[in-house]
Amino acid sequence: MKKSTISKNIHLQEAYLHLNKRGLEDPLRDVVNKALQRPKIFKDRQVMRSDYIPGNLPHRSEHIRRLGEILSPSLRFSRASNVFIYGKTGTGKTAVVKYVFKRFKEVADLERLPLQFSYINCRIAGTEYRVLAELCDSIGVRVPFTGLSKAEVFNRFRSSLKEKNMFLITCLDEIDVLVKNYGDNLLYELTRINEGFEAGGLNLVGVSNDLHFKELLDPRVLSSLSEEELVFHPYTALELVDILMERAAMAFYPEAVPEEVIRLCAALAAQEHGDARRAIDLLRVAAEIAERSGASVVEEKHVRLAQNMIERGRVFEALSTLPLHSKLVLTSLYLLARNNVQNSMSGLLYEAYRQVCSLLGIEPLSDRRVSTLISELDMLGVLKSEVVSMGRYGRSRKITLMTSIDEIEQVLENDDLLKTILKDVKNLYTVKKEASTK
DNA sequence: CCTCCACAGGAAGCGCAGGAGT
DNA sequence: ACTCCTGCGCTTCCTGTGGAGG
Numbered sequence: 001m002k003k004s005t006i007s008k009n010i011h012l013q014e015a016y017l018h019l020n021k022r023g024l025e026d027p028l029r030d031v032v033n034k035a036l037q038r039p040k041i042f043k044d045r046q047v048m049r050s051d052y053i054p055g056n057l058p059h060r061s062e063h064i065r066r067l068g069e070i071l072s073p074s075l076r077f078s079r080a081s082n083v084f085i086y087g088k089t090g091t092g093k094t095a096v097v098k099y100v101f102k103r104f105k106e107v108a109d110l111e112r113l114p115l116q117f118s119y120i121n122c123r124i125a126g127t128e129y130r131v132l133a134e135l136c137d138s139i140g141v142r143v144p145f146t147g148l149s150k151a152e153v154f155n156r157f158r159s160s161l162k163e164k165n166m167f168l169i170t171c172l173d174e175i176d177v178l179v180k181n182y183g184d185n186l187l188y189e190l191t192r193i194n195e196g197f198e199a200g201g202l203n204l205v206g207v208s209n210d211l212h213f214k215e216l217l218d219p220r221v222l223s224s225l226s227e228e229e230l231v232f233h234p235y236t237a238l239e240l241v242d243i244l245m246e247r248a249a250m251a252f253y254p255e256a257v258p259e260e261v262i263r264l265c266a267a268l269a270a271q272e273h274g275d276a277r278r279a280i281d282l283l284r285v286a287a288e289i290a291e292r293s294g295a296s297v298v299e300e301k302h303v304r305l306a307q308n309m310i311e312r313g314r315v316f317e318a319l320s321t322l323p324l325h326s327k328l329v330l331t332s333l334y335l336l337a338r339n340n341v342q343n344s345m346s347g348l349l350y351e352a353y354r355q356v357c358s359l360l361g362i363e364p365l366s367d368r369r370v371s372t373l374i375s376e377l378d379m380l381g382v383l384k385s386e387v388v389s390m391g392r393y394g395r396s397r398k399i400t401l402m403t404s405i406d407e408i409e410q411v412l413e414n415d416d417l418l419k420t421i422l423k424d425v426k427n428l429y430t431v432k433k434e435a436s437t438k
Numbered sequence: 439c440c441t442c443c444a445c446a447g448g449a450a451g452c453g454c455a456g457g458a459g460t
Numbered sequence: 461a462c463t464c465c466t467g468c469g470c471t472t473c474c475t476g477t478g479g480a481g482g
Binding site: 144147149345346347375390394395396 | 443447457458
């Protein structure tokens with residue numbers, strides 16, 4: 001009895017000492033200290049953000065001049081030509097348009113011209129209706145986000161444009177997304193909206209990432225939309241270096257980012273079709289990593305880490321924001337992958353999906369619907385599906401997971417609903433395996 | 439050469455949400 | 461209260477199809 005109380009006390013004391021030792025450490029002290037004496041790398045974070053429009057766009061002055069020339073009649077209050085711009089992502093299309101709009105707007109405001117500029121991203125707007133709603137919004141007409149017929153919204157837009165006697169120059173970014181989903185009806189209507197206008201009107205600047213987009217357009221729409229055309233070529237590695245140098249000079253303290261780091265970022269981004277946005281993101285994340293680790297200079301290892309982090313982050317972000325049933329499909333694929341089924345056929349996947357659903361007590365969707373979900377996941381690059389024929393044994397889609405199992409597991413663990421069945425899914429795997437070995 | 443599997447994927451339509459106009 | 465509108469997620473129904481095996 002006595003002995004045990006003594007030993008208990010010793011244990012308690014030890015535990016207390018241990019706790020105390022740990023308790024004395026202020027968990028925030030290090031962070032605070034680090035933050036205070038942090039070697040400074042960033043001078044101005046804003047500059048490295050993706051939506052920042054620099055005052056100078058290297059290697060794009062020719063494009064700026066051309067676009068300015070094309071739109072210049074609007075400053076004399078006569079209608080300019082519609083412009084069609086295409087080029088891959090991160091080639092500076094949006095930046096050039098926004099830059100020209102900004103400069104023109106300054107002039108228009110100064111001269112008190114009835115000139116408005118608007119920028120609409122069709123992919124973000126999503127539907128024809130919302131594009132129309134945003135057009136209305138940009139000339140100060142409020143419309144409800146649903147409830148009206150498209151024709152009604154269009155009419156309101158047209159009549160207020162006429163009534164206000166103003167020019168609206170609007171940029172429809174990622175216009176290809178709109179046309180692919182809804183056809184070119186809206187574009188057709190928009191290109192003819194000026195008919196019967198004495199003054200004022202609408203001017204379109206269409207921007208597309210898809211070079212083959214033009215083939216989808218009705219010739220009448222194409223001819224009026226692309227009265228003028230601008231093509232943006234991808235940046236070369238050397239051009240990317242210039243862009244990064246210029247940004248870096250504004251964003252970082254001198255000496256914080258050596259030239260070879262910039263060259264590396266440019267080279268890595270150039271490998272992926274010269275995407276300037278990628279290059280800038282890479283440099284920014286590398287600098288953040290360097291700063292967090294307490295370094296005063298960004299090094300190559302930070303860039304490599306950043307590249308990894310961006311890649312992982314993108315996958316995680318994409319997967320964890322998927323709708324429920326897409327996640328369930330992914331879970332089924334995970335189940336099959338753990339079952340060593342690398343190339344699952346769609347029938348098998350659907351079976352696994354039904355199992356996962358019953359585990360959660362969720363009503364499964366039809367096979368047709370799941371088929372569409374698989375196609376969507378394919379487009380996202382999460383998996384690859386390929387239609388193969390097995391002769392007598394039918395035609396099916398061979399589905400290969402393009403994401404690592406670990407990454408999917410991470411997503412499942414972070415999902416409140418799916419983490420509850422993660423264990424069961426793993427059990428299902430062993431049960432299934434036992435069954436197959438028998 | 440023909441058959442027939444096991445799906446792919448298009449078309450149409452349903453029910454609901456969210457809203458306007460009357 | 462009622463009608464009409466669109467978007468969205470989904471189902472049902474349907475036609476199409478590459479190629480192994482008969």
